[in-house]
Amino acid sequence: MSTTRGLEGVVATTSSVSSIIDDVLTYQGYNIDDLAENASFEEVIYLLWNGRLPNKSELDELTKDLAANMDVPKEIFDYMKAYPTDKVHPMAALRTAVSQLALYDDEADEMSEEANKRKAVRLQARIPAIVTGFSRIRNGEEPVAPKKDLSFAANFLYMLTGQEPDETSITAFNKALVLHADHELNASTFTARVCVATLSDVYSGITSAIGALKGPLHGGANERVMAMLSEIGEVDNVEPYIRKALDNKEKIMGFGHRVYKKGDPRAKHLREMSRKLTKITGESKWYEMSVKIEDMVTGEKGLPPNVDFYSASVYHSLGIDHDLFTPIFATSRVSGWLAHILEQYSDNRLIRPRAEYVGPDKQHYVPLDERS
Ligand SMILES: CC(=O)SCCNC(=O)CCNC(=O)[C@H](O)C(C)(C)COP(=O)(O)OP(=O)(O)OC[C@H]1O[C@@H](n2cnc3c(N)ncnc32)[C@H](O)[C@@H]1OP(=O)(O)O
């Protein structure tokens, strides 16, 4: 038996949801650059779930469906109020609340294609209310009910603050959602597919995926990028800080990628958004620090920034709490997870690889009181 550490380069499934070929990312054949500049997140959801862009009435139908399913069962917020909110990370709260959602869905274990599609709509529609609701509850505020005539992006920001966001913020947030929606067989998507390939339910698949996204080597990196920027504090401190980290062979959060070697095509969009937004907020230093870090890390190690690097200063500029960055990633990526889950169900086979055994051999049981 031969092993490949971390399954690097292993092709584990076929998929038509998204592809990364020669560092070009496409969703259902549409280049991410095209979608980032032009598409609404709702259009991308439709694209990922149906394999093509919607026409006007199909988009209206999906938008109506999402709006009709945005309200979260009251019990979810009641439980949240009982969480130790001063200690709980919002990703842990999201993971728990999504698992709890299944308890209030009569179709949770119904496995027909139609029922799974209905659950996909409910999950996509409710995650914004869960993320923003938790943020408000831990600040001693009541969750804000969704405004059903707002776009997905605008509604998220509205539920977070209770104020209708300006156009610049909506455009930026929509683009961030589009850029994070899917990414081939990344760790959280693979997790979701492994889970549902046992014919477990959609909620279990999404709960598992949230758990995988939370880790700092995956979606959890964006929060850590902001922690690093905050610790550095000023542009002049970048050089000594990064010098020391590189000399100590520390990992710099937001750099490197398992698949992209020349660069992550999403990063340039977030970089430009970071430049514009930090200028508007009068805090260009976050962008300038980020550029200086990129120059050093890419220059010396040949490691380009990934999607998590510039998203940190983008979300910070939108006034979002740093520990909500990864839940926002999940709010977008759930669209991709759901597309992959539906695809997995449509042609399922249990995912069960092998392990090469390297443990001890020919052991004999020794009774407890005879062991040293
Ligand atoms: C949405 C996403 O999930 S994007 C990724 C988000 N994660 C991060 O930003 C965390 C920082 N980056 C990393 O830890 C890695 O680059 C990963 C996890 C993304 C990819 O990991 P792998 O493909 O396993 O690469 P691996 O960790 O083996 O790195 C290869 C080499 O580059 C180095 N390297 C990789 N990333 C970094 C980094 N961010 N900073 C410094 N060195 C790095 C490794 O130390 C290793 O060096 P070595 O060969 O001298 O030991």
Ligand SMILES: O=C([O-])CC(=O)C(=O)O
């Ligand atoms: O593909 C990966 O390994 C991680 C990533 O960039 C993503 O999930 O967006």
